[in-house]
Amino acid sequence: MIEDSIQALRRAARITNDEESEEKVASEKLWCVMAGNDKLIDDIAYDAISSRDRVKILFREHVTLEDERVNKKFDFIMLYGNSYIIEKLSADCKEGGGAYIKITPDYVKQKPNLMVMVGPEDTVRQSVAKIERARVQFGILLDDQTTGFIETDINSKVKLPKFLKEAFNPLFNVSEVVLKTILISVDKDKDVDTVQDIATSNKIFVIDFKDIDMEA
Structure with missing residues (x-):
């Protein structure tokens, strides 16, 4: 009984602290x-x-990005709102x-022409190199990458018997494809x-902050 009461008090304290923390940053x-x-991303949504x-x-x-042999499939989502919930x-x-990047109002106010890029790590790096070679003045403000798997399967252009594709697809689904998410100015x-x-042109998805409703 005493132990149950102690646990109940602890749970109540945690709930109170959570509510106070949320209210503080509301x-x-x-x-x-x-x-x-x-x-x-289904769960996040x-x-x-x-x-x-x-x-x-x-x-x-x-x-869905189509390479010569493999399709790479991933989802991404953009959220706006209460910082406590987003944390x-x-x-x-x-x-x-x-992978995630969080953009504060300070970035929006202080940095010009904010753009988010999302795509496979190697392709994002190639894009950044091309942008630099084009003599564009820019900076990478934030970046993150995935540590989990994304769905991949054999491209339909690859000519293999159906039973072989069905055998190989599970192997591709556990292959390591790293997604990169960066914020540039x-x-x-x-x-x-x-x-x-x-x-x-490099099949990188770009979000231009000029296209975002800042009053959302």
Whole structure:
């Protein structure tokens, strides 16, 4: 009985502390982009919807990238809202093997031409190298990468008997494809289109903050 009472008091204290912490940061808002496999982003979306409008889903995308032999499939989502809830969702994302970056209002106010890139790590690195060679002045402000798997399967262009594809696909699904999520700031307005063109040609998804509803 005494032990039960102690545990009940501890639970009540934790709930109170959580509520106080949430209330403390209730006025603070963040943007957050999270990437990973579809199951992980499904869970993040569900929790965001369950947050009683404290966090809004600005958009969600399912992406399939076709290489010569393999299709790479992943999801990403952009959230905006209560920083306390987003901190929790970010921790869940990282624990599930996903990648995330959190953008504070300070970045939006102080840095020019913010753009988020999401894609396979090798392709993101190639895009950044091309942007640098194009003499675009920019900086990488934040970056993160996945530690969990994303779905992959054999491209339909690869000619194999059906039974072999069915045998090989499970092997591809556990292959390590690292997703990279970065936030960059482009110094000059005239260079934004160049960055967009390079990323798009490399099949990198780009989010231009100019296209985001800041009053969401």
